[in-house]
Amino acid sequence: MLLIHCPWCGDRDETEFHYGGQAHVDYPENTADVDDVAWSEYLFVRDNPRGLFHERWTHTAGCRRWFNVVRDTTTNEMHPETAGKVAP
Amino acid sequence: MAPPRPVLPEPPPRLWRNPDPKRHYEVVIVGSGGHGLATAYYLARNHGIRDVAVLERGWLAGGNMARNTTIIRSNYLFDESAALYNHALNLWEQLPAELEYDFLFSQRGVLNLAHTEQEVRDSRRRVFANQLNGVDAEWVEPAEIAQLCPILNVSSDTRYPVLGATLQRRGGIAKHDHVAWAFARRADELGVDLIQGCEVTGFETDGDRVTGVQTSLGPIGAGKVALAAAGRTTLLTDTLGLRLPLQSHPLQALVSELLEPVHPCVIMSNHVHVYCSQAHKGELVLGAGIDAYNGYGQRGSVHVIERQMAAALELFPIFARAHVIRTWAGTVDVTPDASPIIGATPFENLFLNCGWGTGGFKATPGVGWVYAHTIATGRPHPLNEPYGLDRFATGALIDEHGAAAVAH
Ligand SMILES: Cc1cc2nc3c(=O)[nH]c(=O)nc-3n(C[C@H](O)[C@H](O)[C@H](O)COP(=O)(O)OP(=O)(O)OC[C@H]3O[C@@H](n4cnc5c(N)ncnc54)[C@H](O)[C@@H]3O)c2cc1C
Ligand SMILES: [Zn+2]
Numbered sequence: 001m002l003l004i005h006c007p008w009c010g011d012r013d014e015t016e017f018h019y020g021g022q023a024h025v026d027y028p029e030n031t032a033d034v035d036d037v038a039w040s041e042y043l044f045v046r047d048n049p050r051g052l053f054h055e056r057w058t059h060t061a062g063c064r065r066w067f068n069v070v071r072d073t074t075t076n077e078m079h080p081e082t083a084g085k086v087a088p
Numbered sequence: 089m090a091p092p093r094p095v096l097p098e099p100p101p102r103l104w105r106n107p108d109p110k111r112h113y114e115v116v117i118v119g120s121g122g123h124g125l126a127t128a129y130y131l132a133r134n135h136g137i138r139d140v141a142v143l144e145r146g147w148l149a150g151g152n153m154a155r156n157t158t159i160i161r162s163n164y165l166f167d168e169s170a171a172l173y174n175h176a177l178n179l180w181e182q183l184p185a186e187l188e189y190d191f192l193f194s195q196r197g198v199l200n201l202a203h204t205e206q207e208v209r210d211s212r213r214r215v216f217a218n219q220l221n222g223v224d225a226e227w228v229e230p231a232e233i234a235q236l237c238p239i240l241n242v243s244s245d246t247r248y249p250v251l252g253a254t255l256q257r258r259g260g261i262a263k264h265d266h267v268a269w270a271f272a273r274r275a276d277e278l279g280v281d282l283i284q285g286c287e288v289t290g291f292e293t294d295g296d297r298v299t300g301v302q303t304s305l306g307p308i309g310a311g312k313v314a315l316a317a318a319g320r321t322t323l324l325t326d327t328l329g330l331r332l333p334l335q336s337h338p339l340q341a342l343v344s345e346l347l348e349p350v351h352p353c354v355i356m357s358n359h360v361h362v363y364c365s366q367a368h369k370g371e372l373v374l375g376a377g378i379d380a381y382n383g384y385g386q387r388g389s390v391h392v393i394e395r396q397m398a399a400a401l402e403l404f405p406i407f408a409r410a411h412v413i414r415t416w417a418g419t420v421d422v423t424p425d426a427s428p429i430i431g432a433t434p435f436e437n438l439f440l441n442c443g444w445g446t447g448g449f450k451a452t453p454g455v456g457w458v459y460a461h462t463i464a465t466g467r468p469h470p471l472n473e474p475y476g477l478d479r480f481a482t483g484a485l486i487d488e489h490g491a492a493a494v495a496h
Contacts, residue, residue, distance in 0.1 A: 001389045002381075002389060014389055021335075036481045040333075043480075046335060048335050050320075050323055053382060073385070076383065076385060
């Protein structure tokens, strides 16, 4: 089980959290102009790196707030995005 | 008296050569899991294409093929899925004779339990859909379930009582390692080079054509390149700037110590989420769902194991004193609609077979057959036509999430 650091509540067990996938995936602008391929990219395609990954978690069983982390998908080491860890 | 425990088949004296790679092949397959090996076999057998290499970064069939819980069934809801998995099941039945290798395919029956009224309705709908698709399926009530699997607790005073189940009698398990070795031996005999310890790190390209692969053993030219790299597929396609709707997740399983034969079938429960069978040697084999987050570490979280064991204990009180011997995980590639991607890419001679998530073992011969057809002819087989990458843009999804009798 992962020990996850909620920025508001501190270190808590993974079971208190819900995973939200890749961070910084913005809703498309000018939606009327977005074609099917671009919609499919927005809806279905995410990065899947082996290594550092910007992702979202929500503290479901605690403060219920969302936050971003950078996690290494091979070691599960997690850092706040502000700690200077940036995925390539 | 307990029936005698089946003896595992002895591997034949000779399995496969370990050749050095040639400089060029007509077809290079990346990944020697069950899918890569079955594809190589059918390329040679069905299409006469024998100038084939299967490149494997680790050891033969050491990926998810060695880590799965070996359940085989074809009771999927949608027409496209039923057709593909049932094609596989038909092949499973004839393969031991065809490959002259007894890999202990055991059609002991698969029961998918229903624990809520909604699940009862969904399950019965799936039985009707299966029957319309020529897939054997029955709805069974608790009294009959108790006869089929006497160790299952079907009393009504559990938290999620068993309200009924779907039964596929032709479903079951097979000895996964031996399946891989059976395909490998025959592919090797037909001239396919199986090359272990050869990691593909990228591609050689010429415009929108792939002309070969870069590997840890140097460049290898290829007329066609066919990926069968499961959870590591996007690591390769990313090098081409080809973005796929795939996320790689840890998926765990565990086994108990060896026990006398007590569990005569396969039981799956979507609602309390555990599935269980007894391996030929005697271990109870238990699995559940993927870990929520992406991961390549081939290990998962212990609370997933805890939850599945709690569910198993409620269903099988007899397991209370069984010891867990081993837990492990694979890396499975999951698509948004929980169905695989099989077919062409924007690169004319690069082909995809990926996204099988938690359920690709059962498809092994079926996907090998249709993938070989796709590679050999450059066109999808009718059975994998609906599984193209373009379905995510056209919206023609094959949305088996939840419909396929177990969460993906
Ligand atoms: C715990 C667990 C339980 C499961 N239970 C079931 C089940 O009960 N029933 C079922 O139907 N399915 C089950 N599955 C799913 C099933 O195992 C997979 O869908 C199936 O094995 C996929 O087949 P494959 O040949 O594509 O994958 P793999 O066997 O993983 O083969 C891919 C191969 O490619 C190699 N590879 C990857 N990248 C490279 C590279 N760059 N260069 C060279 N080689 C590379 C890997 O080393 C690996 O050997 C389970 C999976 C797991 C992990
Ligand atoms: Zn919190």
